[in-house]
Amino acid sequence: MAQYTEGNITYTVSLEMKELLENSRKIMQEMKELNNSGSKASKVLEKLESSAQSAGNSLGKLTNIAKAVSAALVSSTVIAYAQSWNELEDRIQNTGAKASQTKDILDQLLVTSDRNGRTIEETSGLYIRLSNSMGELGYSTQSTISYIDTLSNLMTINKTNSLSAESATNALTKAQMKGKLAGVEAMTVFNAMPSILKTLGKQLNKTEAEVRKMASDGKLSMSEFTEAMIAAREETAALADNMRNTVTEGY
Numbered sequence: 001m002a003q004y005t006e007g008n009i010t011y012t013v014s015l016e017m018k019e020l021l022e023n024s025r026k027i028m029q030e031m032k033e034l035n036n037s038g039s040k041a042s043k044v045l046e047k048l049e050s051s052a053q054s055a056g057n058s059l060g061k062l063t064n065i066a067k068a069v070s071a072a073l074v075s076s077t078v079i080a081y082a083q084s085w086n087e088l089e090d091r092i093q094n095t096g097a098k099a100s101q102t103k104d105i106l107d108q109l110l111v112t113s114d115r116n117g118r119t120i121e122e123t124s125g126l127y128i129r130l131s132n133s134m135g136e137l138g139y140s141t142q143s144t145i146s147y148i149d150t151l152s153n154l155m156t157i158n159k160t161n162s163l164s165a166e167s168a169t170n171a172l173t174k175a176q177m178k179g180k181l182a183g184v185e186a187m188t189v190f191n192a193m194p195s196i197l198k199t200l201g202k203q204l205n206k207t208e209a210e211v212r213k214m215a216s217d218g219k220l221s222m223s224e225f226t227e228a229m230i231a232a233r234e235e236t237a238a239l240a241d242n243m244r245n246t247v248t249e250g251y
Contacts, residue, residue: 088124095131101141112149115240116156123152129169133176137223143230150229153236154193156243168192181225186215199236203228 089102097105106124113123127148134144151172155165171185181189190197190212197208204211204224214220 088120091128092124095128096135097131097141105141105145108145109148112145112152115237116152118152118156123148126152126169129173130176133173134226137176137226139226146230146233147226150199150233150236151193153233153240154196154199156240157236158193158195160192164192175225176222179222180218181220181222182215182218186220190215199232200225200228203231 088106092102092105093099105127106120109123109127110120112118113120116123127144130148131141131144134147139147151168154160155168160168168189171188172181175181175185175189178185197211200206200211200220201208206214211220
């Protein structure tokens with residue numbers, strides 16, 4: 001028997017396959033050497049039948065091995081997923097959420113992740129990073145989830161890459177501490193999600209140019225920005241859904 005280890009899984013492979021291949025090559029050689037000899041042909045056929053039976057046994061063993069490996073992989077995946085989920089629950093609770101709230105928070109974040117094609121770790125990370133400052137500003141857990149949902153939707157709508165998304169999140173964290181979205185932080189957010197200007201304009205009854213000027217003049221408060229994001233949740237979710245459906249239909 002031969003063994004091969006990858007990670008925590010050890011694969012065992014029967015060496016009978018090697019014997020099968022060697023027998024097959026010998027049989028092919030003998031068949032080439034056949035010279036209308038009935039007895040020799042009979043022996044060759046007997047060997048062929050024996051090799052076929054050996055092949056069946058070997059393939060059967062390999063099938064069992066494949067089933068065992070598959071079961072091990074599935075088990076490993078389930079365990080890893082459960083551990084990851086437990087870690088997320090712990091991190092969510094560390095933001096101040098009660099144990100009874102954690103499942104509902106993660107369930108809603110999972111919906112956001114599925115809609116926008118992001119991992120639950122990414123979306124949860126966004127919530128974890130912004131929830132404390134949102135709480136300090138007086139926003140409820142549900143309002144924070146709506147805020148995160150809209151930002152995630154806008155990243156999908158604008159096809160924001162991971163680097164730009166990270167920069168925008170950092171900028172918003174700093175802006176929350178300052179109480180306004182202005183200067184470099186505003187430019188970073190607008191560059192990462194250009195359509196956010198239209199979203200803000202609609203909620204604030206301003207043109208995109210006026211919103212940009214508000215930020216440039218330091219007059220776009222984080223309270224106005226946050227309220228606009230929360231109010232735009234359903235609209236941006238519909239746009240993000242439409243984008244995902246369009247991409248799916250294109251394949």
